[in-house]
Amino acid sequence: MxxxxxxxxxxxxxxxxxxxxxxxxxxxxxxxxxxxxxxxxxxxxxxxxxxxxxxxxxxxxxxxxxxxxxxxxxxxxxxxxxxxxxxxxxxxxxxxxxxxxxxxxxxxxxxxxxxxxxxxxxxxxxxxxxxxxxxxxxxxxxxxxxxxxxxxxxxxxxxxxxxxxxxxxIRGLLSADERFNTGEIPPLQRLFSDWDRCSGRDVGHFSDFWVVVLHDGGEAQGSFSAARPQPARALSKESLNRCQTLKGSELANALHQIDYQLGHPFSWYFALQLSHIEPSSLIEQVLEDHAGEYAYIPERDLVILRDWMEEPYSC
Structure with missing residues (x-):
């Protein structure tokens, strides 16, 4: 505007x-x-x-x-x-x-x-x-x-x-984050950066599939205390919970089903960062599958998973 x-x-x-x-x-x-x-x-x-x-x-x-x-x-x-x-x-x-x-x-x-x-x-x-x-x-x-x-x-x-x-x-939310002044990269910025290099970007803009929910900071018009991305399409909690017990082809099918539900590739990763599930075990299993005989995740998405394991974050 x-x-x-x-x-x-x-x-x-x-x-x-x-x-x-x-x-x-x-x-x-x-x-x-x-x-x-x-x-x-x-x-x-x-x-x-x-x-x-x-x-x-x-x-x-x-x-x-x-x-x-x-x-x-x-x-x-x-x-x-x-x-x-x-x-x-x-x-x-x-x-x-x-x-x-x-x-x-x-x-x-x-x-x-x-x-x-x-x-x-x-x-x-x-x-x-x-x-x-x-x-x-x-x-x-x-x-x-x-x-x-x-x-x-x-x-x-x-x-x-x-x-x-x-x-x-939304770009203004990042520049207004005081953590930039300390050299720390806020989790929301990391999430956006991961999108910019993932396979999901090939099918549309981030804002085609996600909204940023601003949690109100009071009665003041337009005020908010926190910003948290949410998928535009609904995803049941059971979808991600189930993935934690799977591996190999069963895990591949479950992750692809989440991608289908949310509308873009690699959506399961972003949903995982925004869930109440501790992400490391699922990410470790995906990387372990790809160290073996499976190849259901593009290499550029695997790079993001490896980077996350080196320096975890969540929103």
Whole structure:
């Protein structure tokens, strides 16, 4: 995105688009208005929930954000006065039920050279009463995120909507990583570098098959605390777990099946780096197979495996 006006246009297009129409027409509209970038719909992740606001007993809006409203209403940390004022008000706390759509636009040949546009599909729903006489909080944080509090059926409030979440130049994530200043290569950079020399690159750009999930750092719009690639297509945990017990032709078939599921060669390696499985035993078995009579991995991918064994990493 090159100008603030273009970003404002994206925000406006998202807000004006009907949820019933689906995401594909919105992608087409975005590309019509941004001819110098071609965004592709890659994947959808959800469903998730996020803290919402406050409504009255007639479900009319009182505040868009619960935390900000409480900061205004509870002066000098006088929680007791707040409880007296609102205990019988009949207010409800809401939450946002959402899905995240990932759209990517390639801007260069290297794995990290793409823009990632996140668009959320949101529906505000009832969550819980603001206050319950049988459960009164001792702190503001307990009021925001109470434990064992009676929740309501998530009744929809109003219509669903699309909303712009953030636009991220993925290359910028790397340059912003403070570890570059110490000479250390961050794991995400190593993952991208491995892509640039692997066989998967022959069938498309990294962003055709993967998204970078940014784990939110708070309620601030666009803030995040961590970045973690995820495959655009779903892969069951059992697929990689099963590979740990195999070798030879059975292992070759299992790895090729993962590649087929995720859409590109050598995808099993990237999925392994992002899993909760310790990678060394599986990589050692692949290298052991190729030291013998098997040859189911291209040589350039074997180089990556040997390099990993010399200097392991995970994302």
């Amino acid at each position: 090159e100008t603030i006006n273009e970003l404002e246009m994206v925000v406006a297009l998202c807000e004006a688009h009907s949820v019933e129409a689906g995401i594909e027409p919105l992608v087409a509209q975005l590309n019509d208005h941004l001819p110098h970038r071609t965004f592709k719909y890659i994947s959808c992740r959800g469903e998730w929930y996020r803290l919402g606001g406050v409504v009255d007993r007639g479900y009319r809006p009182v505040a868009a954000g619960l935390r900000q409203w409480l900061e205004q209403e509870i002066s000098d940390d006088n929680l007791e006065l707040f409880l007296e004022r609102y205990l019988d008000a009949g207010y409800f706390v809401t939450k946002w039920r959402g899905q995240s759509y990932y759209l990517n636009a390639v801007v260069g040949e290297r794995a990290e050279e793409f823009l990632q546009l996140e668009i959320e599909q949101l529906q505000q729903v009832l969550d819980r009463p603001l206050l319950d006489p049988d459960w009164l909080p001792d702190t503001v944080e307990e009021l925001i995120d109470p434990l064992d509090f009676p929740h309501l059926e998530p009744e929809p409030l109003g219509e669903g909507c699309f909303r712009f979440r953030r636009l991220t130049p």
